[in-house]
Amino acid sequence: MARKRTPTKQVNDRIQLSKENSNKSTRETSSNGENVKQSKPCLKASHLTFVTILLTLTTAAVCYSVYPELTSLMDIRRTPMPSLRNIVDSKKDSRVISKRDIGEHVISDAIQTNRESASIPFIDQVPNMLEVSDEELAKLAAKIMQLKTRHVAGSENVPLSEGMDNLNSADVKVKRDNSVQSESEILNDLKSQVQISVNDSNNDDINQETKGQLSNSDAVEAILSEDGKLWSDNSASKSDRVDKNASTVVSKDENVQMQALASSENKVYVGHKNALLNEEKSTKTGPIILSADSPHISLGFNDIQSVSTAERERKSTHKKGLGSKQTKQKEFKIRSEEKNSERISTKEIVDRSQLPNTAKENAKKNFGKNDKTKKQSTDASSTLHAGSKSSDTDFKPSFQRTFTPKKTFYGGRRIAPVELLNQQPTNSSVKVYLFDDFLSQQECEGLMNVHNNHVRAHTKQPILCFDSLNTLRKHIRDAGKKITVTSKVFTEGTSCVNESFSLQLQSWLNSNWSYSTAFYPGESKFSTNVAGRLQQSMGLKPENGGKFQITSYPLGKAYKTHTDCTIGSVDKRDRVISVLMYLNDAEEGGETKFPDLGIWVKPKRGRAIVWNNMSPSGVCEPHSRHAASVVKKGKKYILIRWYYYKSFQGLGHRPTPPHLPVRDDDQALVSCDDYDNGSCRWYDEWTYEHLLEYQQNKLYLS
Numbered sequence: 001m002a003r004k005r006t007p008t009k010q011v012n013d014r015i016q017l018s019k020e021n022s023n024k025s026t027r028e029t030s031s032n033g034e035n036v037k038q039s040k041p042c043l044k045a046s047h048l049t050f051v052t053i054l055l056t057l058t059t060a061a062v063c064y065s066v067y068p069e070l071t072s073l074m075d076i077r078r079t080p081m082p083s084l085r086n087i088v089d090s091k092k093d094s095r096v097i098s099k100r101d102i103g104e105h106v107i108s109d110a111i112q113t114n115r116e117s118a119s120i121p122f123i124d125q126v127p128n129m130l131e132v133s134d135e136e137l138a139k140l141a142a143k144i145m146q147l148k149t150r151h152v153a154g155s156e157n158v159p160l161s162e163g164m165d166n167l168n169s170a171d172v173k174v175k176r177d178n179s180v181q182s183e184s185e186i187l188n189d190l191k192s193q194v195q196i197s198v199n200d201s202n203n204d205d206i207n208q209e210t211k212g213q214l215s216n217s218d219a220v221e222a223i224l225s226e227d228g229k230l231w232s233d234n235s236a237s238k239s240d241r242v243d244k245n246a247s248t249v250v251s252k253d254e255n256v257q258m259q260a261l262a263s264s265e266n267k268v269y270v271g272h273k274n275a276l277l278n279e280e281k282s283t284k285t286g287p288i289i290l291s292a293d294s295p296h297i298s299l300g301f302n303d304i305q306s307v308s309t310a311e312r313e314r315k316s317t318h319k320k321g322l323g324s325k326q327t328k329q330k331e332f333k334i335r336s337e338e339k340n341s342e343r344i345s346t347k348e349i350v351d352r353s354q355l356p357n358t359a360k361e362n363a364k365k366n367f368g369k370n371d372k373t374k375k376q377s378t379d380a381s382s383t384l385h386a387g388s389k390s391s392d393t394d395f396k397p398s399f400q401r402t403f404t405p406k407k408t409f410y411g412g413r414r415i416a417p418v419e420l421l422n423q424q425p426t427n428s429s430v431k432v433y434l435f436d437d438f439l440s441q442q443e444c445e446g447l448m449n450v451h452n453n454h455v456r457a458h459t460k461q462p463i464l465c466f467d468s469l470n471t472l473r474k475h476i477r478d479a480g481k482k483i484t485v486t487s488k489v490f491t492e493g494t495s496c497v498n499e500s501f502s503l504q505l506q507s508w509l510n511s512n513w514s515y516s517t518a519f520y521p522g523e524s525k526f527s528t529n530v531a532g533r534l535q536q537s538m539g540l541k542p543e544n545g546g547k548f549q550i551t552s553y554p555l556g557k558a559y560k561t562h563t564d565c566t567i568g569s570v571d572k573r574d575r576v577i578s579v580l581m582y583l584n585d586a587e588e589g590g591e592t593k594f595p596d597l598g599i600w601v602k603p604k605r606g607r608a609i610v611w612n613n614m615s616p617s618g619v620c621e622p623h624s625r626h627a628a629s630v631v632k633k634g635k636k637y638i639l640i641r642w643y644y645y646k647s648f649q650g651l652g653h654r655p656t657p658p659h660l661p662v663r664d665d666d667q668a669l670v671s672c673d674d675y676d677n678g679s680c681r682w683y684d685e686w687t688y689e690h691l692l693e694y695q696q697n698k699l700y701l702s
């Protein structure tokens with residue numbers, strides 16, 4: 001009998017951006033006011049004292065009302081950073097802080113604290129040096145000024161000292177010569193940023209989606225004036241900011257989607273081309289100001305968090321859920337994420353997209369039949385597929401055999417790769433890169449919601465599957481039960497036990513497993529969008545990417561040390577490259593560890609890591625092995641995508657484990673492996689059939 005599943009716990013461990021404090025300036029003023037009253041009884045004691053105090057307070061009050069900026073200076077004086085304080089003090093008239101100012105500050109701070117290099121938190125064995133680039137300095141300038149101006153205006157509760165403290169904690173290797181560049185060079189710096197194409201994809205769909213995302217951004221923080229100064233502009237409403245008389249389009253490149261233009265008020269706007277040039281659109285969406293828009297301005301690994309970012313983030317557009325439409329699954333084969341017990345010769349690779357309809361139908365019908373049948377069917381149709389022959393020469397440069405990390409801008413965020421250096425020398429080709437802020441807070445929360453909804457929607461008793469009889473026995477033994485099981489407990493022709501035994505096992509095994517749900521390329525706006533971003537920043541071809549898998553790990557769960565490819569295999573359907581994106585900060589534990597490389601990465605919301613599992617010649621690299629360590633506090637959510645050496649669809653099925661039984665729409669399965677931690681994982685994901693069906697019927701799900 002079907003049994004209602006207990007709904008998965010609501011996510012409660014999302015990162016909280018620093019809460020905005022109440023306005024310090026206001027508090028300070030009112031406290032001064034109280035002091036005036038309290039000091040009255042003392043007036044009799046000394047006229048002189050009275051006059052002095054009164055004069056001082058009156059002057060302060062007048063100064064405050066006439067020059068509200070003074071209140072921010074009061075705050076500045078409380079900060080423990082003399083060098084930056086001096087900079088700000090010296091600039092109090094102009095309300096502009098230049099790159100040079102910040103450069104000087106960063107340098108003097110580094111000199112004072114005798115620092116030239118950074119240790120990277122969480123990966124502290126990695127002696128990775130980071131440099132403050134021109135644009136980072138420019139962003140810092142904008143950021144400081146933004147904090148300052150907001151503080152002055154009193155319209156936002158951003159305590160200036162908070163920004164300062166964050167700056168103070170930045171660990172950097174200072175690029176000294178940057179500090180002496182003239183302020184006017186900021187303009188050039190930002191112009192050169194503008195030249196960065198936000199989308200160089202040839203794929204029209206992806207361009208479309210990326211445009212949509214960009215023009216929806218309403219992030220505007222600072223404005224760069226033509227004389228090379230950065231201005232924080234919190235007075236104008238966003239819709240006021242695009243000037244239809246704007247004249248200068250900075251980028252000359254027709255293909256560049258991000259453009260900047262100088263408005264008649266002598267300000268430079270940076271944003272999506274359409275948003276800037278089309279008045280109607282722009283008033284709706286507002287431009288993106290690239291210079292100071294990053295929600296997290298990264299200086300090394302110490303983020304300066306914009307405390308206003310949390311407010312700006314809008315409701316998730318993913319709330320309805322990706323892949324919310326469930327297609328009937330008559331026969332289900334798990335797409336192996338863990339062990340692949342059988343390998344299919346690459347001769348069998350069939351590019352189903354190139355098959356005539358009837359052949360497609362047959363391929364679909366034959367899917368799930370026994371291997372013999374399938375082999376015959378695929379062999380028969382493989383003559384239709386030009387690329388079905390397998391040899392090492394298949395690993396041509398035009399295929400996805402490596403990745404190219406590069407800096408890019410997306411949705412106003414700067415997404416820049418940092419190579420994580422191996423600590424142990426290995427003779428492997430494996431490289432790991434890290435990108436912070438790859439996903440926005442909104443996307444992360446949307447994906448976690450989608451995942452939780454998927455899990456919750458599967459109310460029927462899941463079917464439990466094991467990679468072998470011995471694994472099943474081990475699980476029973478570990479649960480302290482003394483029963484003997486034989487292969488008869490498996491549903492015939494499958495690796496799964498029946499529903500009633502599944503229910504029994506579930507109670508024994510405590511059902512505290514990790515959960516995986518998946519969606520496919522093109523299945524949602526998000527998948528198309530993020531595929532484009534992965535292409536821009538990592539050089540990963542969208543069509544070579546497989547499913548997007550979201551996994552949550554509850555407290556105490558981990559994932560065994562494994563490779564994403566199969567060691568010893570040269571199967572071209574293996575996973576060449578993995579991209580792992582963290583959707584939240586696991587409060588404690590949950591690090592991804594590469595034991596052979598001496599690298600471990602702490603989960604952080606929006607962070608992505610990418611690495612190659614296979615060598616460029618197509619051999620699975622044992623040194624790519626990695627593990628998820630135990631979640632010690634909170635819960636961990638990730639999104640993972642694997643890339644294959646050529647079109648995912650063209651590769652056909654990856655090798656599959658033994659067949660799985662028919663499942664109902666609302667029935668998940670739990671797949672248990674033989675390993676130490678977190679050995680069972682719940683899956684409700686779509687299958688390769690869904691992808692075919694989706695592509696054939698053009699099902700767009702959101």
Ligand SMILES: O=C(O)CCC(=O)C(=O)O
Pocket residue numbers: 551559564580590591592593626627628629638640
């Ligand atoms: O959760 C992690 O940190 C690693 C996950 C992983 O390696 C996988 O799912 O293949």
Ligand SMILES: [Fe+2]
Pocket residue numbers: 562563564578626
């Ligand atoms: Fe993995």
